[in-house]
Amino acid sequence: MSNAVSAVQGASFKGSISVKDAGLQGMITLRGDLGSDTLAKAVKAAVGVTVPGVGKINTGKKGSAAWMSPDELFLLVDYATADTVVAKLEKAITGAHVLAVNVSDARAVFNLEGVGIRDVLAKGSPADMSTSAFAIGDLRRTRLGQLPVAFWLDSDTTATVVCFRSVGEHVFNWLKAAAQKGTLPKYYI
């Protein structure tokens, strides 16, 4: 078996906030009717959380489920268990018009930490990053610079950014540039 590595191979950067490659993360794209009981049961069994509402991410002990679009969920699990979870999901959704794919190696994940995370993300995204519009548990699909990303807050000072792996290095470099010391507008701090 090939030696799996993440997009920027564990690189990290410390400026006004810290930017870190999250390493190997199991990710599954699940498409289907989000309102169906079959899908809800399958998600509950696979990652232990309920189907998230519009624009939300539900996190449990086994993993997370995020709302990506009216017919798409994004599941986060351990990298090593991703294939097993997909197999389990496929068994649970047999007969239903649902698709589950392991996309762990097709995405890059970055962890941001620091009080300035909202400022850094707001530099490249048109999303409203104020605490009233974007809270813990919200997920926003948007752009960062010119690239599509999704991000959510894990706490007031930590955020996770997911992008396509092919542009992982660019997004990492972009975040590094945006997080240079002394460059934060401190609009959201």
Place this chain on the structure above:
Amino acid sequence: MLLLTCPYCGVEADETELTPGGEAHLTRHGAGSSDDDFETYLFMRKNPKGVHFERWRHAYGCGKWFHAARCTMTLEVFGTYKAQTFEPPKALINNIKKKRPDWEGFVK
């Protein structure tokens, strides 16, 4: 900056997150249609001064196509609605009529 609320994910997305898709509610004349119909479908657009119905895609967000009603004169946005329809919702049309009494109404 143009702000449209995506009817699928509820996000007030700005123009840079969206992709424009031209005029909405076109009838797609295909194989077997008359030359006139096909020409109209391919080339003829309303291009009105005033109320206009458009297609937009929330490209950087949920990726779904939706419709928007705007004024081409003032750039006022009257509303957005889901694309699974052949005409704008009644409530939206009434709302536009109130704001633009001279508007001739929705013509397909």
